Structures are given as structure tokens and as C-alpha cells.
Amino acid sequence: MSNNDGVCIAVNEFAKDVGVKKFEPYFKQRELIERTGVTVFSSNFTLYGAVSDRIMQTVARLTPAIEIYSIDECFTDLTGISQDALKPLGHQLRDTVWKEQRIPMGVSISPTKTLCKLGQYAAKKIPKINGVAVLTQAHQWEWLAKRVAVAEVWGVGRRLNASLTAMGVESAYDLTQLGKGVARKLGGLPLERTVRELNGEHCIPFEFNPPSKQQIICSRSFGTKLYQLNDVLESVTTFSVRVAEKLRNQESLAGRVSVWLVSGQDQRSRLSAEASVNLPGGSDDSRLIAKEAIAIANQLFKPGCRYLKAGVGLVDIRPREFWQRDMLSSPVSGTKNLMPVMDQINSKYGRHSVKLARQAGAASFSMKQELLSPSYLTRWADLPRIIC
DNA sequence: TCTGGGGTCCTAGGACCC
DNA sequence: TCTGGGGTCCTAGGACCC
Numbered sequence: 001m002s003n004n005d006g007v008c009i010a011v012n013e014f015a016k017d018v019g020v021k022k023f024e025p026y027f028k029q030r031e032l033i034e035r036t037g038v039t040v041f042s043s044n045f046t047l048y049g050a051v052s053d054r055i056m057q058t059v060a061r062l063t064p065a066i067e068i069y070s071i072d073e074c075f076t077d078l079t080g081i082s083q084d085a086l087k088p089l090g091h092q093l094r095d096t097v098w099k100e101q102r103i104p105m106g107v108s109i110s111p112t113k114t115l116c117k118l119g120q121y122a123a124k125k126i127p128k129i130n131g132v133a134v135l136t137q138a139h140q141w142e143w144l145a146k147r148v149a150v151a152e153v154w155g156v157g158r159r160l161n162a163s164l165t166a167m168g169v170e171s172a173y174d175l176t177q178l179g180k181g182v183a184r185k186l187g188g189l190p191l192e193r194t195v196r197e198l199n200g201e202h203c204i205p206f207e208f209n210p211p212s213k214q215q216i217i218c219s220r221s222f223g224t225k226l227y228q229l230n231d232v233l234e235s236v237t238t239f240s241v242r243v244a245e246k247l248r249n250q251e252s253l254a255g256r257v258s259v260w261l262v263s264g265q266d267q268r269s270r271l272s273a274e275a276s277v278n279l280p281g282g283s284d285d286s287r288l289i290a291k292e293a294i295a296i297a298n299q300l301f302k303p304g305c306r307y308l309k310a311g312v313g314l315v316d317i318r319p320r321e322f323w324q325r326d327m328l329s330s331p332v333s334g335t336k337n338l339m340p341v342m343d344q345i346n347s348k349y350g351r352h353s354v355k356l357a358r359q360a361g362a363a364s365f366s367m368k369q370e371l372l373s374p375s376y377l378t379r380w381a382d383l384p385r386i387i388c
Numbered sequence: 389t390c391t392g393g394g395g396t397c398c399t400a401g402g403a404c405c406c
Numbered sequence: 407t408c409t410g411g412g413g414t415c416c417t418a419g420g421a422c423c424c
Binding site: 001002003004005006007009023024025026027028030043045188189190213214215216217218219220221225309311367 | 390391392395396398399
């Protein structure tokens with residue numbers, strides 16, 4: 001399930017077969033789920049992140065260079081590896097990850113990222129491919145593209161899919177035949193690039209050194225609805241501390257902080273209020289960022305409203321070393337070592353080991369996670385036990 | 389009762405410059 | 407009589423991704 005046990009965001013084959021739907025609210029499917037014996041888990045990104053790190057390390061060990069694209073995907077650059085060696089390498093990757101982590105992994109090898117993503121579809125759906133798709137020749141990817149709906153193409157979302165199918169573009173192959181001018185007009189530069197990539201032209205480059213974030217957000221729906229100012233301020237403080245941590249992690253300063261509060265009775269009557277302020281001279285100090293965020297939240301808060309969700313965001317982010325100081329603001333205070341020390345303690349002894357007083361207990365707004373799986377890889381108490 | 393969270397890039401349009 | 411041409415920067419909104 002999603003955060004807060006709200007919607008089902010991933011379903012396995014068994015669940016799919018009995019009719020459980022992705023992106024449908026849990027409460028609507030609960031009866032079906034319980035009746036059919038489907039097992040449900042709250043999301044546990046600590047666990048998934050730990051498994052992901054291990055797999056990425058395995059892939060990095062066996063390939064020349066890796067770009068971590070998401071928690072469960074990476075690209076590697078196989079330039080210079082001979083044609084004959086590609087498929088064996090693909091199987092070696094897949095087998096090693098299975099052996100070491102017991103996670104089934106698909107491998108797809110081709111000249112462009114978009115074709116790789118197409119190949120992943122095949123690696124997953126077409127059994128005879130055996131988890132490793134090699135699409136290095138035009139006839140290979142054309143064969144596949146004719147069998148894949150245009151909606152499955154990387155870069156074609158809901159809207160583009162609707163426009164494309166209305167024009168009679170139904171398969172990925174149809175999309176490869178779309179003129180560049182038409183593509184450009186319909187979906188701008190991104191779609192033109194998608195068409196080129198599907199034709200084997202390498203347009204989307206590798207990112208071996210991921211650029212730092214330009215925007216850092218922490219936003220959560222509350223486990224229970226909040227009515228009290230103090231509860232809302234506690235959540236906003238905690239979210240501020242989290243974004244400041246992420247900011248320090250990438251060694252940047254932020255020039256602006258914004259806060260939003262979402263209130264209402266239900267989805268239909270949702271109201272969102274947002275405001276932001278500048279941080280003159282930039283900052284990465286949890287205390288300052290929290291102080292500004294609290295001031296904003298104080299202004300946005302309306303007594304009597306029922307609060308569902310809050311968020312804190314940082315924008316105007318630049319590397320610490322290149323930051324242009326504000327001529328009018330006072331110089332950096334003498335406590336510049338405090339944040340690194342807090343980070344070290346929290347990293348060693350666990351998040352929130354030291355915190356701002358205003359963060360308090362976190363219980364008032366914390367997520368609903370009633371069906372949480374154990375954090376097998378990151379919590380001593382959750383280590384599996386063998387009982388003899 | 390009840391519907392996630394965190395990002396990126398592109399484009400159009402407005403305000404401004406000389 | 408008649409009202410240019412070539413730019414930059416910023417922002418909001420829309421599309422996409424996982």
C-alpha cells in the first residue's frame with residue numbers, strides 16, 4: 001500500500017488474478033482482499049531502500065558504470081563490450097542478483113534508454129525471453145515494438161496516450177513511424193526525443209554523477225485528521241528538519257522555503273493553502289528553516305479546520321560552495337558545527353535521536369502503517385529469528 | 389471514515405532590457 | 407505618415423517519471 005495505507009500501489013500476479021486493482025483505495029478493496037486471502041503490506045521504504053542498495057552494488061561490481069535511476073531500476077553503459085558478450089553478461093547480472101538477494105531482475109540491452117525500457121517490458125512479459133532481452137538490431141526492436149501498446153512506452157503518459165490512440169497510433173511501432181514534425185507538435189521536444197530513441201537514435205544521455213536536487217519536499221497525509229495548531233506545527237517542524245537533512249546531505253543551501261496545509265472533509269472538498277518566504281543568504285540550518293516554516297504555518301492555520309495533510313518544500317537550491325552571500329544579512333552564526341554533529345548522531349543512533357523540541361512525539365500526525373513488514377535489514381529487533 | 393509522495397523537464401506568456 | 411527587432415529572466419502550469 002501507499003503511505004498511510006491509502007491505496008494499493010503494487011499488486012502481484014495472484015492479487016491481480018483475483019481482481020485487486022492498482023491505484024484503487026484500500027478501503028474499497030478490503031473486503032475482496034480479505035475474502036480471497038491476499039496478503040497486504042504497508043509500504044516500508046527503509047526495507048526497500050536497503051534491498052535496493054545491495055542490488056545496485058552488485059550491478060556496479062559487474063558492469064563498467066552505473067546510473068541509479070530509481071529504487072528498482074538502473075542503467076549501465078556497455079559501450080565497447082563485444083556483441084557476443086552482451087547476452088552472457090545479462091544472464092550473469094540476473095543470476096547473481098537472484099543468488100545474492102533472491103530478487104528476480106530483468107535485463108534489457110539496446111542502443112537507447114527508451115528501447116531498454118521497451119525491452120524490460122519483454123523481459124517481464126514474454127517468458128521465452130527468459131528475463132534477458134537483447135535488442136541491438138533494428139529488426140529485433142521492431143518485432144517487439146509491434147507487440148507493445150503505445151501506452152507502455154517510456155515517456156507516453158495518460159494524456160499523450162489518449163491523443164496518440166485517437167490518431168490511430170496504437171503500438172510502439174506506430175509511434176516510431178510518426179513524423180518528427182508531428183511528434184514535436186503533439187508532445188513537444190520530449191515526444192520527439194522518444195520517437196528518435198525508439199528508432200535507435202541515442203538522445204537521452206547517461207547520468208553517472210546524479211545532479212543534486214533542485215527541489216526538496218517532505219509532505220505527508222496525517223494518520224488521523226488534525227484540528228490543533230500545535231499538532232500541525234509539530235508536523236511542519238518535523239518535515240522542515242527532514243528537508244534540511246536532505247539538503248545538507250547534498251551539500252547545498254536553499255534560498256526559499258514553502259509550506260502548504262491541506263484541509264477539508266474529504267477528497268472532493270479539499271482546500272490547499274500555501275505560502276513561502278526567502279531565506280536571505282541561503283540556509284541549511286534545521287532551526288532556521290523550521291522557524292520560518294512554523295511562522296508560515298501559523299499564518300495559514302485556521303481554527304476549526306480539519307487538516308488532512310501538510311508539506312514543506314525547499315527551492316532555489318544551490319551548492320553550498322557557490323552560494324552568493326546576501327550583503328545585508330548577518331554573517332553565518334558561530335554554530336556551524338551543530339548541524340553536522342546532529343546529522344552524525346542521528347545517522348549513528350537512528351533518526352530523531354536528537355531533534356528540535358518542537359518536533360515532540362510525532363505521534364499526533366504519524367502515518368498509519370498497520371500492516372508494516374519488518375525492517376529485516378536495518379533494525380536489530382526485526383532480524384529474523386530461527387527457533388530450534 | 390477512508391484516495392501516496394517525491395521528483396524532472398518543457399512551454400507559453402509576461403515583464404523587462406537595449 | 408507613422409509605432410522595430412532582438413533578446414533575457416522568471417513563473418505558472420502541464421506533462422511526464424518512479
